[in-house]
Amino acid sequence: MRQMEAPTPAMPDAEACWDAFLRRDRGLDGRFVGAVLTTGIYCKPSCAARHPRRENMVFLADPQAxxxxxxxxCLRCRPDEVGRDRLAVEAAVAFIAAAETPPSLEQVAAHAGYAPHHFHRLFKRETGMTPAAYARSLRTERLKNALEEGGSVTGAIYEAGYNAPSRAYADAERHLGMTPSAWKDGGREVVIRYAERATSLGPVLVAGTERGLCRISFDEDVxxxxxxxxxxxxLPADARLEGLAAQVxxxxxxxxxxxxxxxDVCGTAFQQAVWAALRAIPPGETRSYGEIAAAIGKPGxxxxxxTACGDNALVVLIPCHRVLRSDGSLGGYAYGVERKKALLEREKRA
Incomplete structure (x- = not known):
């Protein structure tokens, strides 16, 4: 799986750092630390300790500084361990990606140097997925890529690292919403129903398979x-999809x-982690792209x-409108900045 890398985001300004501490924002752990002048202790942003007065706090780039x-x-939040934990998760991600077959939790944890149950929680906290789910998604992504390159379905299944077609078909049904042969052939034999609704923000297309919603988008049609x-x-919507469209x-x-x-949406392991992080943003709050990257253990x-935000197939339901640029400006939005602004304003009123 290929990912575009960017330089590590710069440390936020002092007021943004203070706001992160007030929110106890775990997504910014590892980006900077806050030091308390009266106690001589430094903490990570998510520290659960009582907050000091603003004038007694300064912010530094890292524990070394x-x-x-x-x-x-701080002995409570242990800020020095954040960097170690993220390096361990990055090492585990590389280990899983290099394995021909999905490794066990014990193997992944041993490679990272942690106890299995502790590392299971750590990996999920940093990426939004368990090691097993990450491995399954990565293997399914390999299958999708192999199918798109041509050749036989059976060859693609074994090239992706499956030991048997049955497991590949089960994973494909779960992650691709269709069998490998159907994915390879443009959705052959898959039934997708759709509804077009006139909403307060313009026309919306709502589409879904028997498994669930696969597309919500403004300004699109059949x-x-x-x-x-x-x-x-x-096919046009049945009663079930009409009910889902009304809720949308x-x-x-x-x-x-x-x-x-x-x-019923498919995506790479990285995309799924980003989308999970988007859904974890409370209504009325926003995050920067850097904060989302940090929240899934990929600060660079x-x-x-x-890009993963832009690939979101379920507008509003997966709230990519809650992501702003690092300077606080609205940034881009696939369906127009005015819609993004309207959605944020509605959430703040609520």
Whole structure:
């Protein structure tokens, strides 16, 4: 799986750092530390300790700078371990990617130098996925790429690292929403139903398979859907999809509304981690692309995180509108900045 890498984001300004401490923002752990002048202790942003007064706090780029300035590490949040944990997760990701077959949790944890149960929690906290889920998604992505390159379906299955076709078909049904042969052939034998709704922010296309929603988009229609899946059977909505479309319309009016709708979207392990991080942003709050990259354990992959946001197939439901540029400006949005602004304003009112 190839990812575009960008330089590590610069340390936020002092006020942004203070805001991160007030929010106890785990996504910025490792980007800087806060040092308390009255106690001589430095902490990571997510530290659960009581906050000091603003005038008693200074911010430094990393633990080394804090120690050089005479501060000592907090024994509660252990800020020195953040870098070690992220290096361990990066090493585990590389180990999983290099393995011909998905390694066990014990093998991954041993490679990283941690106890299995502790590393399971650590890996999920940093990436939004368990090691096993990451390995499955990576293998499914290899299968998808092998199918797109041509050749036989059976050859693609074994090239992706599967020992048997049955496991490949089960994974493909879960992650691709269709069998390997259907994916290779433009959605052949897959039924996708659609509804077009007139919403307060403009026309919306809502489409789904029997498994769940596969597309929510502004300013698209059934023609666009057929271009995405040229060999799928595209049908008007049945009662089930009409019900889902009605809930999507309500969500556009009230994007802070909690909804748990069935999904059927495919993506790389990296994309799925980004989308999980987006859904974890509370309504009314925003994050920068750098914060999203840091939250999934890839602080250098800021541009790749932005690309994953742009690849989001479920507008509003996966709230990519909650991501801003590092300077706080709205940045881009696939369906227009005015819609992004309107969604954010509706969430803040709610």
């Amino acid at each position: 804090a120690r050089a300035a005479g501060f000592r590490a 023609t666009d859907l057929r271009q995405r899946f040229p060999k799928a059977e595209i 319309e309500q969500l556009i009016d009230d994007p802070a509304r909690p909804l748990d709708l069935p999904l 992959a800021v541009r790749a995180a932005g």
